[in-house]
Amino acid sequence: MSQKLSWGIIGTGGIARAFAKGLANSKTGQLIAIGSRSQESAESFGESWQVPRRYGSYEQLLADNEVQAVYISTPHPEHAEWAIKAAEAGKHILCEKPLSLNAYYGMAIVEAAQRNNVFLMEAFMYRCHPQIARLVELVQAGAIGEVRVIEASFAFQAGFNPESRLFSNELGGGGILDVGCYCTSLARLVAGAATGKPFAEPTKVRATGYVGKSNVDEYTTASLSFPGNIVAQLLTGVSVNADNTVCIYGSEGSIFLPNPWVPSGETKIIVRHKGVAQAEEIIIPDAGDLYGLEADTVARYLAEKQSPTMSWEDTLGNLRTLDQWRSAIGVSYVAEDPHGPTSKLPLHKRPLAARSGHHMKYGQIAGVEKPVSRLVMGADNQVTWPHASVMFDDFFEQGGNCIDSAYIYGDGICEKNIGYWVKNRGIREQVVILDKGAHTPHCDPDSINRQLLISLDRLQMDYIDIYMLHRDNVEIPVGEFITVLNEHKNAGRIRAFGASNWSIERVQEANAWAAERGLTGFGAMSNNFSLARMVDPVWSGCIAASDPQSRAWLKETQMPIMPWSSQARGFFTGRARPDDHSDPELVRCWYSDDNFQRLERVNQLARERGVLPISIALAYVLNQPFPTFPLIGPRQLSETRTSLPGLDIELTPDEVRWLNLELDTL
Structure with a gap:
C-alpha cells in the first residue's frame, strides 16, 4: 500500500485498547478515530492513544469519510448491528470474535459485506501469527x-x-x-x-x-x-x-x-x-505485536475482501459448530428469542422496510386486496427464530411480501416463526400469507376446520390471505371442499383459497360446481411448475403443471399458479451433471435426457446474458403468458440474492419455447 490504512475503532473496552496498541506497531495502519457511546469515554480513549477524531456515537464515526476500516469491539450481541451498518457505510471491517451470536446472524453480516463490496474478517488474531x-x-x-x-x-x-x-x-x-x-x-x-x-x-x-x-x-x-x-x-x-x-x-x-x-x-x-x-x-x-499482525493481515487482503487467514466460510462454519456446542448443553441467548427485548427490530436495529430501488415485481390474485410479490418465500426450513428472522427480514427488504408455509411444516414451528416475525415487526397488513392445510392422510373437510384454526393460532392472525389445500382426496366430492372453504371465507378467516397438487380436471370440476351455486371457487393453484420436467414426484401425491396441456389451460383461464420447486430443487445451479449421481433425490426426480438438453440451453443463454443459469431458469417461470408467483426456498441469504436477478430477465415467447425444446418440434 502506498499509504497507511486509516482505522476507526468502535467501542472503548480493553480489547479496543489492545488493538489500538497493536495498530500503533503495525506496518500498514493508523488509528484516526474512536467511537464511543459517550463523548467522555471517547475523549478519554483519545487522550490515551493520541486519536485525533473522537466521536460520542458510533454513527458519527461511520459517517467520517476519512475512516477506511473499522475495528468492532462491542459486546457480542452488538456485532451484527454495527458490522452491517459499517458495511453499508462502505467501511472495511475487522470484527472481534465471535463474528456474531450464531451462524445465522453471522450470515447476515457476511451478506452485508458481500453486497457492499467491503473487506470483512473475524478477529482471530492468533490465526495471523x-x-x-x-x-x-x-x-x-x-x-x-x-x-x-x-x-x-x-x-x-x-x-x-x-x-x-x-x-x-x-x-x-x-x-x-x-x-x-x-x-x-x-x-x-x-x-x-x-x-x-x-x-x-x-x-x-x-x-x-x-x-x-x-x-x-x-x-x-x-x-x-x-x-x-x-x-x-x-x-x-x-x-x-x-x-x-x-x-x-x-x-x-x-x-x-x-x-x-x-x-x-x-x-x-x-x-x-x-x-x-x-x-x-x-x-x-x-513476529511483533499480535494485533499489529492482525491489522497488517487486513491490509494485505483488502482487495480480495476476505482473508484465507479466516475466510467467510471458515467463520460461518465455526459459528455453526459453536451453535451445536451450545445446543448440546442447553445454552441460548435472549437475543435469539422471539420474545426477547431485541426481537422487535431486524439486526441493524432499524424499522423493517423495503429498500429503495429494489427490483421486486408484483401481481394480483382475486380476493387478495394487496399486491402480491412475484417471488414467494417458502418457509419450510426456518425452524429457529434466528434463521427465520434473518431470511424473512432480508426478503421483505428486497420487496418480497408473500410468505408460504403449511400446517405440517416443522410440526408447526414454521408457522409460529412467521407469526412471531409478523407480530414483532408490526407488518400484518403489508404481507401476504400463503398457508396450506389438509395434507394426506388428513385431507377432508373436518381436518380443514381443525387445522385452519390451529394455523391461525400459531400465526397469531385473524385471517390467512391465501389458503391452499395441500393435497387432494378424490374420494371426497369437490362440493364438500368448496363448501367448507366458502364458510371460512365468509367468516373472514381466509381471503382467497386454492389447491396445491390437484389435477386440472379436479380444479375445473370444483370451480364449475362453485359457479353453478354462486360460490367462490379456487382462485389459484400451487402445483409444481419449472423448466425442468419432474421425472418422478418429489413427494408422494405431488402433481406438476409443466406439460403442454396444463400450460395451455393456464393460459386460457389465466389461473394464477404459485409453483413449488420452481427452480427444480437446484437442477440448474451446477449440481446436476449426467455423470454425477451423488444426490440420489436430484437424480430420481430430475435426471433425464430432455432435462439435460434444457440445462445446456439454460447455460448457453446465461452466458449470452451474463447471468447465472438459475436466473434463466427462474425467468422461464416468470415469463409465462399467465400469472406466475414462483415459490423459492432459500436456506441462505446468498440463495435469495442469486434468485432475485431472474425478475429482471425478459424472455421472448420464442426464447421460452426454445428453452423448453418446443421450437425443435415445429
Missing part, C-alpha cells in the same frame, strides 16, 4: 503421520460477577463464545490441514457442561468428530483454569503448542516423533 502457518505446514507434511486426536483448551477463572459480560446472558456471556471459539477454530483448521482442505467441518458435536444461574456456560467440554476418523476434545470456561494449550496426536508422534492463543516474543512448537526420545523444538522468531 506465523506459528499457525508453521503448524499447518507440519500437519500437511505428515510430520506426525496421520492426525488422530486434537486436544485444545482455553479457559480461565474469572470469579462470578453477574454484572460482568462474561456471566451475562443478555451480553452473550459464557466460555463457548468468549474463548471456546478459539478451540473450535483451531480443531477445524488442523482437521482440514490433515485432510487436504483449508478447514474441516465436524460430522458430529457432543458436549457436556455446567450452565450457571445466569444461564451461560461456565465450563464445558466438547467432543468433535471429523472426516478422516479425526476426533477433537475441547475444554473452555470462564470459571475454571486450564493449561490453555494445544496438542495434536498422530500415528507417528505429536505436536504441542505451549502458547497457541496469545503468542508473544519468541515462541516454539514441540514435535515428538515415535521412537525418538528427544523432542524437536521448532522456534518461531518474534
Whole structure:
C-alpha cells in the first residue's frame, strides 16, 4: 500500500485498547478515530492513544469519510448491528470474535459485506501469527503421520460477577463464545490441514457442561468428530483454569503448542516423533505485536475482501459448530428469542422496510386486496427464530411480501416463526400469507376446520390471505371442499383459497360446481411448475403443471399458479451433471435426457446474458403468458440474492419455447 490504512475503532473496552496498541506497531495502519457511546469515554480513549477524531456515537464515526476500516469491539450481541451498518457505510471491517451470536446472524453480516463490496474478517488474531502457518505446514507434511486426536483448551477463572459480560446472558456471556471459539477454530483448521482442505467441518458435536444461574456456560467440554476418523476434545470456561494449550496426536508422534492463543516474543512448537526420545523444538522468531499482525493481515487482503487467514466460510462454519456446542448443553441467548427485548427490530436495529430501488415485481390474485410479490418465500426450513428472522427480514427488504408455509411444516414451528416475525415487526397488513392445510392422510373437510384454526393460532392472525389445500382426496366430492372453504371465507378467516397438487380436471370440476351455486371457487393453484420436467414426484401425491396441456389451460383461464420447486430443487445451479449421481433425490426426480438438453440451453443463454443459469431458469417461470408467483426456498441469504436477478430477465415467447425444446418440434 502506498499509504497507511486509516482505522476507526468502535467501542472503548480493553480489547479496543489492545488493538489500538497493536495498530500503533503495525506496518500498514493508523488509528484516526474512536467511537464511543459517550463523548467522555471517547475523549478519554483519545487522550490515551493520541486519536485525533473522537466521536460520542458510533454513527458519527461511520459517517467520517476519512475512516477506511473499522475495528468492532462491542459486546457480542452488538456485532451484527454495527458490522452491517459499517458495511453499508462502505467501511472495511475487522470484527472481534465471535463474528456474531450464531451462524445465522453471522450470515447476515457476511451478506452485508458481500453486497457492499467491503473487506470483512473475524478477529482471530492468533490465526495471523506465523506459528499457525508453521503448524499447518507440519500437519500437511505428515510430520506426525496421520492426525488422530486434537486436544485444545482455553479457559480461565474469572470469579462470578453477574454484572460482568462474561456471566451475562443478555451480553452473550459464557466460555463457548468468549474463548471456546478459539478451540473450535483451531480443531477445524488442523482437521482440514490433515485432510487436504483449508478447514474441516465436524460430522458430529457432543458436549457436556455446567450452565450457571445466569444461564451461560461456565465450563464445558466438547467432543468433535471429523472426516478422516479425526476426533477433537475441547475444554473452555470462564470459571475454571486450564493449561490453555494445544496438542495434536498422530500415528507417528505429536505436536504441542505451549502458547497457541496469545503468542508473544519468541515462541516454539514441540514435535515428538515415535521412537525418538528427544523432542524437536521448532522456534518461531518474534513476529511483533499480535494485533499489529492482525491489522497488517487486513491490509494485505483488502482487495480480495476476505482473508484465507479466516475466510467467510471458515467463520460461518465455526459459528455453526459453536451453535451445536451450545445446543448440546442447553445454552441460548435472549437475543435469539422471539420474545426477547431485541426481537422487535431486524439486526441493524432499524424499522423493517423495503429498500429503495429494489427490483421486486408484483401481481394480483382475486380476493387478495394487496399486491402480491412475484417471488414467494417458502418457509419450510426456518425452524429457529434466528434463521427465520434473518431470511424473512432480508426478503421483505428486497420487496418480497408473500410468505408460504403449511400446517405440517416443522410440526408447526414454521408457522409460529412467521407469526412471531409478523407480530414483532408490526407488518400484518403489508404481507401476504400463503398457508396450506389438509395434507394426506388428513385431507377432508373436518381436518380443514381443525387445522385452519390451529394455523391461525400459531400465526397469531385473524385471517390467512391465501389458503391452499395441500393435497387432494378424490374420494371426497369437490362440493364438500368448496363448501367448507366458502364458510371460512365468509367468516373472514381466509381471503382467497386454492389447491396445491390437484389435477386440472379436479380444479375445473370444483370451480364449475362453485359457479353453478354462486360460490367462490379456487382462485389459484400451487402445483409444481419449472423448466425442468419432474421425472418422478418429489413427494408422494405431488402433481406438476409443466406439460403442454396444463400450460395451455393456464393460459386460457389465466389461473394464477404459485409453483413449488420452481427452480427444480437446484437442477440448474451446477449440481446436476449426467455423470454425477451423488444426490440420489436430484437424480430420481430430475435426471433425464430432455432435462439435460434444457440445462445446456439454460447455460448457453446465461452466458449470452451474463447471468447465472438459475436466473434463466427462474425467468422461464416468470415469463409465462399467465400469472406466475414462483415459490423459492432459500436456506441462505446468498440463495435469495442469486434468485432475485431472474425478475429482471425478459424472455421472448420464442426464447421460452426454445428453452423448453418446443421450437425443435415445429
